Amino acid sequence: MTTLTLGKAINEGLRRAMEEDPKVLVMGEDVGKLGGVFRVTDGLQKDFGEDRVIDTPLAESGIIGTAIGLALRGYRPVCEIQFDGFVFPAADQIITQLAKMPLRSLGAVKLPVVVRIPCGGGIGAVEHHSESPEAYFTHTAGLRVMACSNPADAYTMIQDAIRCDDPIIFFEPKRRYWDKAEVDLTAPGLPLDRARTVRHGDDVTLLAYGPMVKTCLAAATAAEGEGRNIEVIDLRSLNPLDMGVITESVQRTGRCVVVHEAPVFSGFGAELAARISERCFYHLEAPVLRVGGFSTPYPPSRLEDHYLPDLDRVLDAVDRAFAY
Amino acid sequence: MTAEAPRGADAPPELIQLLTPEGERVEHPDYDIELTTEEVRSLYRDLVLVRRIDLEAVALQRQGELGLWASLLGQEAAQIGSGRALTDADMAFPTYREHGVAWCRGVDPVKLLGLFRGVNHGGWDPYEHNFHLYTIVIGSQALHAVGYAMGVQRDGADAATIVYFGDGATSQGDVNESFIWASVFNAPVVFFCQNNQWAISEPLEKQTRIPLYKRASGFGFPGIRVDGNDVFACLAVTRKALADARNGQGPTMIEAFTYRMGAHTTSDDPTRYRVADELEAWKLKDPIERVKAYLFKNQLADQEFFDKVDAEADALGKDVRRRCLELPDPGPEALFDHVYGAPHALVDEEREQYFAYLAGFEAGAER
Incomplete structure (x- = not known):
């Protein structure tokens, strides 16, 4: 076991993937000498060279578009989008090309491209540096969407994502980059499309992913003192969704609260709530409740504590679920 | 407005031409080409056959058998000239109008009809003939081509990449980003812009204040303007640009100065936005007629040859029609x-x- 931060765990995962397969490339803005603005690619260019760790011109559509071309030539590019709010210039290439080209070719083309996106708030950043754009991508058929929440998962998930032949949007919780945990560098991870129950409980199910998993675990620990036994599920994969784990849990607990940083309206939680109501209708003691961002643009950082779900807002929703 | 003549009246300056509209050979110090009689006859045959495929596809659309068709009428020389310059190892990235390039690559013309008939979104294997799928979003494929070329570069392969786009696409961010990438990474790619003067209803003046080939110098690589209706010149210029790319000299932009003789697609009505005189002026520069005139004048082909090509074209048209109608509708599993x-x-x-x-x-x- 090795103690790693989440950022370093991804770095180690990238390193392992690059050692394993010479076709794996890392590309993005400042990923070379600087090692990325969060240092996630630190040291990779030094060890693998400028042809495999590519500092690109500053244009996100160009990063994804050329990554598609490299993938067509047999490479496995891992693209870094520097911040969540900067992915939109690349949205056209991701949505109209990356997601659709395999179908367009009737399966002749595989596009094993991973798009890494540091996401979410909580670091006191300026505008466009704290967003949670996952729902734009879960809505796009042809993409797989992953969100890691902890160092051990981050290490295996990034490697499994690179090995997968489908394009993957890979969200990294930027405020958790510095969280440390023990990581077994030899153990295989849970399959990429599986959710994980990270805390068992029988009273209510909390569904979360990325940065909110830690928040939900803290809420569950706090609720323990009040005699509430909360189950927490880390979804890990948003598309496809591991409905088996979710359904089993909610049918058992009868209550569910979904937590994410993105705005609640038309957010990923809406999909979860709808699916749970379809599958767990007769088991539900309360409607599925959602905790998330407001229907406002992400606020200036001095206001972000009001915007971001925290332990108290999660527990408030749990209380409301029990009030039915 | 620039001082250039109206579209179609006169040839623009700095236009590389090896065969005049009257079928006269012209020498060029940098881009001359030696073609055997057989090669010229073969180019003529290509031009006639792709025009026939195109004609058949327009007819199929008019009869309700295709939902849409993007005609290449008038652009045959640009596509056959550049397409015949490619080696097997080179990779081509088309728009949705490169039926002539597809022909050169060996793609079955009926496969091109699938997406226009609505039985698939493309459906050929790009690796089979090194001809990528048609791309409908304007200019997106320019980045794919440059990324592919970066892969070729990393593989150390003796190959180049060519990407096709039109005058309208030069306004797209992706095309401009692809110029930057190609330049910075010295990618082995040829940007082949068919300037057919019209982006649906918008004339070239809505896209640019300078001749398109001059854009290249701002990005740091050569730009060349070629007579897009001259199959000899298109072949010579593209061959040179591809060789430069393979030899590590980086990208070239070719502006093939041509004209879209038909509508943008079968859904379009060009009489709403352009004058008939323009079309008449360009008819005199037809890409096929000048090769025919050259063959005749120099007694390189007789009437029997032309009749034979015409008969082959008719048979091909019929074959394309028959097999189009036989294309099965996909089942719901698709x-x-x-x-x-x-x-x-x-x-x-x-x-x-x-x-x-x-x-x-x-x-x-x-x-």
Whole structure:
């Protein structure tokens, strides 16, 4: 076991993937000498060279578009989008090309491209540096969407994502980059499309992913003192969704609260709530409740504590679920 | 407005031409080409056959057999000249109008019809003939071509990449980004811009204040303007640019100065936005007529040859028509196939549910 931060765990995962397969490339803005603005690619260019760790011109559509071309030539590019709010210039290439080209070719083309996106708030950043754009991508058929929440998962998930032949949007919780945990560098991870129950409980199910998993675990620990036994599920994969784990849990607990940083309206939680109501209708003691961002643009950082779900807002929703 | 003559009246300056509209050979110090009689006859045959395929496809659309068609009429020389410059190892990235390039690569013309008929979104294997899928979003493929070329570079392969786009696409961010990438990474790519003067209804002046080939110098690589209706010149210029790319000299932009003789697509009505005189002026520069004139004048082909090519074209047209009508409609499973390469729980579940739903109708019919 090795103690790693989440950022370093991804770095180690990238390193392992690059050692394993010479076709794996890392590309993005400042990923070379600087090692990325969060240092996630630190040291990779030094060890693998400028042809495999590519500092690109500053244009996100160009990063994804050329990554598609490299993938067509047999490479496995891992693209870094520097911040969540900067992915939109690349949205056209991701949505109209990356997601659709395999179908367009009737399966002749595989596009094993991973798009890494540091996401979410909580670091006191300026505008466009704290967003949670996952729902734009879960809505796009042809993409797989992953969100890691902890160092051990981050290490295996990034490697499994690179090995997968489908394009993957890979969200990294930027405020958790510095969280440390023990990581077994030899153990295989849970399959990429599986959710994980990270805390068992029988009273209510909390569904979360990325940065909110830690928040939900803290809420569950706090609720323990009040005699509430909360189950927490880390979804890990948003598309496809591991409905088996979710359904089993909610049918058992009868209550569910979904937590994410993105705005609640038309957010990923809406999909979860709808699916749970379809599958767990007769088991539900309360409607599925959602905790998330407001229907406002992400606020200036001095206001972000009001915007971001925290332990108290999660527990408030749990209380409301029990009030039915 | 620039001082250039109206579109079509006169040839613009700095235009590389090896065969005049009257069929006279012109020497050029940098881009001359030696072609055997057989090669010239073969180019003529290509030009005639792709025009015939195109004509048949327009007719199929008019008869309701295709939902849409993007005609290449007038652009045959640009496509055959550049397409015949490619080696087997080179990779071509087309728009949705490169039927002539597809022909040169050996793609069965009927495969081009699938997306216009609505039986698939493309459906050929790009690796089979090194001819990528048609791309409908304007200019997106320019980045794919440059990325592919960066891969070729990393492989150390003796190959180049060519990407096709039109005058309208030069306004797209992706095309400009692809110029930057190609330049910075010295990628082995040729940017082949068919300037057919019109982006649907918008004339070139809506896209640029300077001749398009001059854009290249701002990005740091050579730009060349070629007579896009001159198949000899298109072949010579593209061959040189591809060789430069293979030899590590980086990208070249070629502006093939041509004219879209037909509508943008079969859904378009060009009489609403352009004058008939323009079309008449360009008819005099027809890409096929000048090769025919050259062959005749120099007694390199007789009437029997031309009749034979015409007969072959008619047979090809009939064959394309027959096989278009025979294209099977896809079954509902095609909705779900190939969305992902690896198994995907959601798509699998929806497939199963939809087939159960459909089976319900069959069960009902049996009762």
